[in-house]
Amino acid sequence: MAVSETLTSLPCSINYGDRMKALQANAGQLSWQTTERPHCGAGQVRIQVAAAGLNRADLLQRKGLYPPPAGVTPVLGLECSGVISEVGAGSAWQVGDEVCALLAGGGMAEEVVVDSQHVLPVPEGVSLLEAAALPEVYATAWLNLFILAQLKPGERVLLHAGASGVGSAAIQLCKALGNPCWVSVGSAERLAYCQSLGAQGGVVRGDNVAALADWAPFDVLLDPVGAAYAELNTRLLALDGRWVLIGLMGGRKVELDLAQMLAKRIHLLGSTLRSRSAEDKAELVSALRSEVWPLLASGQCQPCVAEVVPMADAERAFALLESNQVQGKVLLQL
Incomplete structure (x- = not known):
């Protein structure tokens, strides 16, 4: 069963003003719906999402068993890749940078706003799509x-x-x-x-x-x-x-x-990752950039993508991960 209100064109070609499309769970059902566009403040960046990684936390959140931390968007998605489209004051990132990001939520949307310290460059030799399989x-x-x-x-x-x-x-x-x-x-x-x-x-x-x-x-x-x-x-x-x-x-x-x-x-x-403080995550992302990203650039480590599923077919992606037959990551592509 496909998600309601399927996406028919690329997110960068759609302009909802202060609204955007995002994947949410309502009473256990997935819905690709119009929601409020997040504000990009100081120290943050806005990412036009190319793809989002699917995690077991998303399966639990859909079932109402793992609500997002206080103040975090109900939009699903704990990691994504994409292109920076807006930069808040105090961030060293530039509009047009290809990145991936560790999120507390919100990655399964046309765009997401995130702390700039939780963002990583797409490693050399890794595609923008594959990069969505890395952060989490x-x-x-x-x-x-x-x-x-x-x-x-x-x-x-x-x-x-x-x-x-x-x-x-x-x-x-x-x-x-x-x-x-x-x-x-x-x-x-x-x-x-x-x-x-x-x-x-x-x-x-x-x-x-x-x-x-x-x-x-x-x-x-x-x-x-x-x-x-x-x-x-x-x-x-x-x-x-x-x-x-x-x-x-x-x-x-x-x-x-x-x-x-x-x-x-x-x-x-x-140990849990999602509920850690912004400061803890910033330190972790910094460690990834210095210790792990060189291993990805050299080919010693790589993204492991099991399947790429269009956002319009998100139900199938969730069922695939829940089957426990997946080798690596399932990605949802916009």
């Missing part, structure tokens, strides 16, 4: 592995849901920076995909997830699953292992043997 996944992977878990060269990593957008980025960062990693995934095809990106190996979750013990212990574990793998995680982690919990796809409640966590001195770190 690389920010998530870098924040959780290298800032919170303080991953050191040579330490071993386990990535649950390794073929996801975040997993794809994390595998490439681990390979580039000298960290052998293993994955759990949903199919043999997805395991082969992860290995093609640099994973050492892994297991298919429908077979024998406990076989991950063959490669244990792991120093850092990135976990979007939660309860379903919690007991296993405590067994797989090394002494002083760091378990970074970033999602609850496998449930939120579990009984754990705390004695095992105590004996191994396991660090359990809960």
Whole structure:
């Protein structure tokens, strides 16, 4: 089923005055509707959106399970790429710059206004369209592995849901920076995909997830699953292992043997990105530009795009991501 009021021409050719078109969720239904055009103030830039990345947070927000933070637009979309069309006072960006941006919301629209410190240039060798697949996944992977878990060269990593957008980025960062990693995934095809990106190996979750013990212990574990793998995680982690919990796809409640966590001195770190302060995000974006963007420009890391879907067919894009059969990112193109 297509989104209501489908887009029939490029956003730059449409002029609504103080209005624009944007994707919102009303009672669980997606709607491409006219809404208020955001104001561009000091320290901000306006981006004419070329494409937006689709994330699980968007699926949850659509269902009413993950409302945007206070003061953030209800328009969906946590990352986008596009061309700067307006620059607020105090910003070093220029009109016409091709960029991508980390957002708290609003990316699935004809245009978005964002803090200029949350904007990144399109890396050399990456297309404007592909750049929409970068900000959220690389920010998530870098924040959780290298800032919170303080991953050191040579330490071993386990990535649950390794073929996801975040997993794809994390595998490439681990390979580039000298960290052998293993994955759990949903199919043999997805395991082969992860290995093609640099994973050492892994297991298919429908077979024998406990076989991950063959490669244990792991120093850092990135976990979007939660309860379903919690007991296993405590067994797989090394002494002083760091378990970074970033999602609850496998449930939120579990009984754990705390004695095992105590004996191994396991660090359990809960982490979200969307609700972090503007200052935290600015520091993270700065780190991406200095540490990760050179890896993208050199080809050591790359955007992993599973499929590009027209905004008018957003329902199909949401269903595709929810199927858990995606390798990499789904993009919505204007």
